[in-house]
Amino acid sequence: MSAANDLVKSRRPGWSLEQPFYVDPFYFQLDLDRVFRTGWLFAGHACQIKESGDYFCYDIADDSLIIIRGYDQKVRALFNVCRHRGSIICKIPKGHVKRLVCPYHQWTYDTDGSLLRNTWMPEDFVNDNFSLKQAHVKSIAGLIFVSLADVAPAFAPEDDLKRLLGPHGLESAKIAHSETYDIAANWKLVLENQRECYHCPAKHKGYAKIQFDTDIDDIDEQNQIQTRWNESREKWASMGLDVSLADDRYAMRESWWRVNRTPFRAGFVSETVNGQLVAPLMGTFTDPDAGNARANTYPNFWLHGSSDHMHTMRVTPIDEKITRIQADWLVNETAKEGTDYSVEQLIAFSKRVNEEDHEIAEDQAKGVMSS
Ligand code: FES
Ligand SMILES: [Fe+2]
Structure with missing residues (x-):
């Protein structure tokens, strides 16, 4: 442990971590204990569990959580452990239940985790003492976060997420497409x-065509960016969007989160291959030119949202060398596939970016693992 502390202390700001942090099972266990079990983790979308009894499982390290909507409409994160x-x-990783029934001896739990029925327990057995254990959970503007910590830490991005994502209507969205894949690289x-x-x-040549993220030395380009910021802020204010979130802060706040809205290059209104809408407007938008909503929360989540669709990424460490990605694309729940959108068009832009990043991470991991 002291070797780990020494390595942390010797880290040079702005430089990569030392090799063991990316390849060593001991350090991976530290990541799970010190990071994944202490903070807030994105689990999934509220629109996945619209009805009471709808659930999905979220597995992280040795834990499995049942994210379920109860008959009281509350979202809970129940430990998937009888x-x-x-x-x-x-x-079954997702579905709908009236009750939760253990497959072993058939103990039966309500959707709020309380034990309803046991078999052959002694007379003095008190069901109330055997409810399913729960993790902390927050449902924020359609995003469900959980914390495995004994005492959940504050969740600083909550207000900003509500203000940024409210107009996108994620609670009344639907997942149009999901992909799950493993990257042969450490999650960091x-x-x-x-x-x-x-x-x-x-x-990311396609990405750079519509986004301003890249460092730009060219003066004309810089002027264009400034013009886009000015006209976008004015436009978004007239649309009722919270322009206090319209900034280009790329640095993480408190070193672990970021929530903001940025303009696309002129002429583009959605993060798609041609920069145009590929699905009906979401939420309360009546004008497509809402720029790009972005949020990151370490250690496992980011999103990019346009007025017509939202793309979210959940990162799950499997071991020190494998990271599982859950990529979701959401659209307005009333949109009909084939009529209002095609999955191919919806996902083309970000799927390409994801594939490019997949290759980058694996190339780097190979080098980082080298002796
Ligand atoms: S282990 Fe679940 S009912 Fe026995
Ligand atoms: Fe990238």
Whole structure:
């Protein structure tokens, strides 16, 4: 442990971490204990569980949580562990239940986790003492976050997320497409790559065509950016959007979160291949030119949202060398596939960016693992 502390202390700001942080199982366990079990984690979308009894499982390290909407409409994060002999309860990763029934001895729980029925327990057995354990949960503007900590820390981005995402109507959206894939790289390489755009001009040519993230030396370009900021702020104010979030702060606040809205290059209104809408407007938008809503919360989440669709990424460390990505694309819940949108058009832009980043992370991981 002291070796780990020494390595942390010797880190030079602005430089990569030392190799063990990316390749060593001991450090991976530290990541789980010190980061993933202490902070807030994005689990999924409220629109995945619109009805009472709808649930999905969120697995992180050795824990499995049942994210479920109760009959009281509250969203809970129940540990997927029977209070009798510890069996997993939900084996199907998502679905709808009236009650949660343990497959082993059939103990039956309500959707709020309370034990409703046991078999052959002694007379003095008190069901109330055997409710499913719960993790902390927050449902914010359609995003569900959980914390495995004993005492949940403050969640600083909450207000900004509500103000940024309110107009996007994520609670009344639907997931139009999802992809799950594994990257052969430590989760920190995936996150570090996501937080710099030094690589964008070379690796994300499609992205750089519509976004301003890349460092630009050209004076004309800088003037264009300033013009876009000025006209966008004015436009967004007239649309009732919160322009206090309209800034180009790329640095993480309190070193772990960022919530803002940025303009696209002139002529583009959505983060799509041709910069035009690919689906009906979401939420309360009546004008498509709402720029790009962005949010990142370490250690496992980011999103990019346009007025017609939202793209979210959930990062789950599997081991020190494998990271699982859950990529979701959301649209207005009333939009009909084939009529109002095609999945191919909806995902083309960000899928390409994701594939480019996938390759980058694996290339880097190979080098980082080298002796
Ligand atoms: S382990 Fe669940 S009912 Fe026995
Ligand atoms: Fe990238």
